[in-house]
Amino acid sequence: MEFRNDQPIYLQIMNDIKMDIVSGKIAPGDKLLSTRDLALAIKVNPNTIQRVYKELEAEEICFTKRGMGTYVTEDEAVIQRTKEELADKMVEDFVTGMKKINYSVDAIIRKIKNDKEGEA
Amino acid sequence: MAAMVQCVNIHKQYLQRKALSNINLKMEAGKIYGILGPNGSGKTTLMKIIADLHRQTSGEITICDQSPSYKTRALVAYMPTENFIYAWMRVRDAISFYDDMYQDFDRAKAEDLMQFMELDMKQKVSSLSTGQRARLKISLTLARRAQVYLLDEPLNGLDPVSRTKIKETIIEQFSEESTMLISTHLVLEIEQILDYVFFMNHGEIVIEGEAEALRMERGKSVEEIYTEVFSHA
Numbered sequence: 310m311e312f313r314n315d316q317p318i319y320l321q322i323m324n325d326i327k328m329d330i331v332s333g334k335i336a337p338g339d340k341l342l343s344t345r346d347l348a349l350a351i352k353v354n355p356n357t358i359q360r361v362y363k364e365l366e367a368e369e370i371c372f373t374k375r376g377m378g379t380y381v382t383e384d385e386a387v388i389q390r391t392k393e394e395l396a397d398k399m400v401e402d403f404v405t406g407m408k409k410i411n412y413s414v415d416a417i418i419r420k421i422k423n424d425k426e427g428e429a
Numbered sequence: 430m431a432a433m434v435q436c437v438n439i440h441k442q443y444l445q446r447k448a449l450s451n452i453n454l455k456m457e458a459g460k461i462y463g464i465l466g467p468n469g470s471g472k473t474t475l476m477k478i479i480a481d482l483h484r485q486t487s488g489e490i491t492i493c494d495q496s497p498s499y500k501t502r503a504l505v506a507y508m509p510t511e512n513f514i515y516a517w518m519r520v521r522d523a524i525s526f527y528d529d530m531y532q533d534f535d536r537a538k539a540e541d542l543m544q545f546m547e548l549d550m551k552q553k554v555s556s557l558s559t560g561q562r563a564r565l566k567i568s569l570t571l572a573r574r575a576q577v578y579l580l581d582e583p584l585n586g587l588d589p590v591s592r593t594k595i596k597e598t599i600i601e602q603f604s605e606e607s608t609m610l611i612s613t614h615l616v617l618e619i620e621q622i623l624d625y626v627f628f629m630n631h632g633e634i635v636i637e638g639e640a641e642a643l644r645m646e647r648g649k650s651v652e653e654i655y656t657e658v659f660s661h662a
Contacts, residue, residue: 312621312650314644314648314649314650314652314653315644315648315649316644316645316648317641317642317644317645318621318640318641318644319641345600345601348600349597349600349601352593352596352597352600352621352622353600353621353622354461354600354621354622354623354624355600355603356459356460356461356624357621357641360641
C-alpha cells in the first residue's frame, strides 16, 4: 500500500477500509483480516492496525467478537452515514483544489455538468 | 509501562572523539523503535552499549532492570552490520552454532524462516549472495526468543525482494512481550513499521516521538522530517 506523506498512516488505512465497506467490496458482517495478517499484507506495524480497528470500533463501523476477530457492522444506517462522510470529504478536497485554480462553485458545477453530460 | 531498556544520560568518549552524549532513551514491550541518523551519528555505538559489547563512559543503562552483563546478553539479540557468520559454515551449521550459543534459540522457527527466506540448508555461507547473507543473519537473530532485539541496518545494500522479505519477517515475528530497536538511514523503507523514532546526529538524540504523532504534527512523513533535519547537518 502506498501512503501519503501528510497524514498519519492509521487514518489512511481506516479510510481505505471504509471505502471498501461503502463500495461493497467488504460486505456487512464480513470478518476483517486479523491484526497481524493485515499488518503483513500492507507491511505496517501491527500496533498501527490495532489502532485502526480500535478507532473503527469507536465509530461503530466494526465490532469485535471476543476471541473471534473483528467484523464489519451490519447496521445499514452506520454504513450510509460513513458513505456520506466519505463523500463530504471528497467533495471538500475537490472543491478546495478547484478554488485554488480560481473556479467558483457555479463554474465547478457547470464544468461537471458539461464534462459528464455524455456519460450519463 | 515498565521500560525494558532504559538509558539515562549516557556518554561515550573515545580517546579523542565524543561518540555519544546525553542519551536518554526508553524502550517498552510491544513496540518497535527506530534510530535514524547518518553514518557516524552514533547509532551502532549505542546499540553495542545496549548489547554489552561496549561500556559507556558515564550514565546509567538497564536492560530488564539489570545492568548490562553476561546475564543481559542472554536477553538481547543483537544483529551487527558485519557478516559475522563464519564463511566455512553451511546454513545448517550456522543454525546449530546459534542453537549451541543461545538458550532461547528456537530451532524449528529458524528452519521455518530459512524456508521462507529461500535459503538452502546445505549451501555454504561463502557462496551466499549479499542479500542471502542478510536474510540468514536476520533469520538467526529473530529465531531467538529474546526480550530485546537490536537490528543494525537490516536493509542496507539489499535488493527489493530481500528488503520486502525482511520487513515481512520483522512484522510476523515481532512479539508483544519483546521490544525492538532498528537502526537505519533508509527511512522510507522502514518508517511504516516503527512505533517510535529517535533522530540521532553527532552522538545526540535531536528529535524523538511517536511516528504517527510526528506525521500528524508536521504534516510530513518521517522520511521528509529526516531529510529536513539532516540536510542542514
